[in-house]
Structure formats: C-alpha cells, structure tokens
Amino acid sequence: MRFTGHLEHGFYVQNELTLHPEVLAHYYGSASHEAGSVPYTDLPSLIAEEQAPQFLHKAAKVPKHINPFDHEDLEDVFKQALNEVQRLNHMPFELGVREEEWGDEGYPEIEIIPSRRNKELVVELPHFVWYPWAVYWCQALEVLGHTLNLVD
Known part of the structure; x- marks a missing residue:
C-alpha cells in the first residue's frame, strides 16, 4: 500500500538545506512591504519615471504648413x-x-x-x-x- 501511494502521489523528501528568509524573499519575492516603502499615491510617477527612457526620444521634424494663396x-x-x-x-x-x-x-x-x-x-x-x-x-x-x- 505504501509503495502504491508513492507511485500515485510521489513522496516527500526532507531537505536538510535551509535558506535564510531574506535570500528567499530576494529570489521569490515577498508579499509583505517594509515600513519605509514608497506610498501607493506615488505609483503613477514611479511608472512614468521607469518608462521615460522608452518614450522620451528626439521628436521628429514636422514639415511646415504653408498656405499656397497670398490673399x-x-x-x-x-x-x-x-x-x-x-x-x-x-x-x-x-x-x-x-x-x-x-x-x-x-x-x-x-x-x-x-x-x-x-x-x-x-x-x-x-x-x-x-x-x-x-x-x-x-x-x-x-x-x-x-x-x-x-x-x-
């Protein structure tokens, strides 16, 4: 019965290696926020600042509009x-x-x-x-x- 359970559901291997919680938070992220984090109200400016290099390029020259009529x-x-x-x-x-x-x-x-x-x-x-x-x-x-x- 135990062998059949291992075949159908696998088995848990005890991992002796333990990682520090900060290492796990660095690589896997963390749902908790630090007390000194940036407030939510500043989120639009953070997004704009992050995306600015993608959109703030040199403007294209626009041809001048000249009216062909003098009068x-x-x-x-x-x-x-x-x-x-x-x-x-x-x-x-x-x-x-x-x-x-x-x-x-x-x-x-x-x-x-x-x-x-x-x-x-x-x-x-x-x-x-x-x-x-x-x-x-x-x-x-x-x-x-x-x-x-x-x-x-």
Missing part, C-alpha cells in the same frame, strides 16, 4: 472653382482616376508599399472607400494648379 480672395476663388468642378463631376486627365487610365485590371484594389528588410505592407483599397477621395484630391490638385497659374 484670401484667391483662396475664395479656389474654393468656388473646386465646388463648381465637383458639381459638374469633372474627372481630371492624367492623374489616374479615369477608367481609361486604369488599364485591363481596372481600379487597383491593393497597394503594396515596400518597407525595411524586404518586408512589404499590403494595403487594401476598396473602390467605394478610396475612389471618391482620390477623385476629390485630383480635382482639388487640378483646380489648385489652374488657380495658381492665374496669379503668375
């Missing part, structure tokens, strides 16, 4: 012309938004963007999401070019 009147002309182009549903030439410019495959549904270390980022471009924005951007680009040519 508000010219900007108003641009906005009115863009509204008129959109109302007429004009499709710009040579900017890749016309169906005849797409080729046999049609509007591209996937764009592959190369990145570091031979990895590629595949971006899905559903027609109903991106196409209206592409048309709007191309219309604005064409109107902007014509508006700025009026000044020159």
Whole structure:
C-alpha cells in the first residue's frame, strides 16, 4: 500500500538545506512591504519615471504648413472653382482616376508599399472607400494648379 501511494502521489523528501528568509524573499519575492516603502499615491510617477527612457526620444521634424494663396480672395476663388468642378463631376486627365487610365485590371484594389528588410505592407483599397477621395484630391490638385497659374 505504501509503495502504491508513492507511485500515485510521489513522496516527500526532507531537505536538510535551509535558506535564510531574506535570500528567499530576494529570489521569490515577498508579499509583505517594509515600513519605509514608497506610498501607493506615488505609483503613477514611479511608472512614468521607469518608462521615460522608452518614450522620451528626439521628436521628429514636422514639415511646415504653408498656405499656397497670398490673399484670401484667391483662396475664395479656389474654393468656388473646386465646388463648381465637383458639381459638374469633372474627372481630371492624367492623374489616374479615369477608367481609361486604369488599364485591363481596372481600379487597383491593393497597394503594396515596400518597407525595411524586404518586408512589404499590403494595403487594401476598396473602390467605394478610396475612389471618391482620390477623385476629390485630383480635382482639388487640378483646380489648385489652374488657380495658381492665374496669379503668375
């Protein structure tokens, strides 16, 4: 019976080696806190201080935003012309938004963007999401070019 119990449940070996409680607390941790420990209210600042080297890096340079229009009147002309182009549903030439410019495959549904270390980022471009924005951007680009040519 004793042998069967050892097989099923194992047996306890008396370990003659004893460790000092501080050694055990150092390697296994301890649930008790010392009286001089840091108060709980300071925990957010401790976490922020510990994580600061990970997040406080040199800021990236942001390109300057420059308004292409010298006068508000010219900007108003641009906005009115863009509204008129959109109302007429004009499709710009040579900017890749016309169906005849797409080729046999049609509007591209996937764009592959190369990145570091031979990895590629595949971006899905559903027609109903991106196409209206592409048309709007191309219309604005064409109107902007014509508006700025009026000044020159």
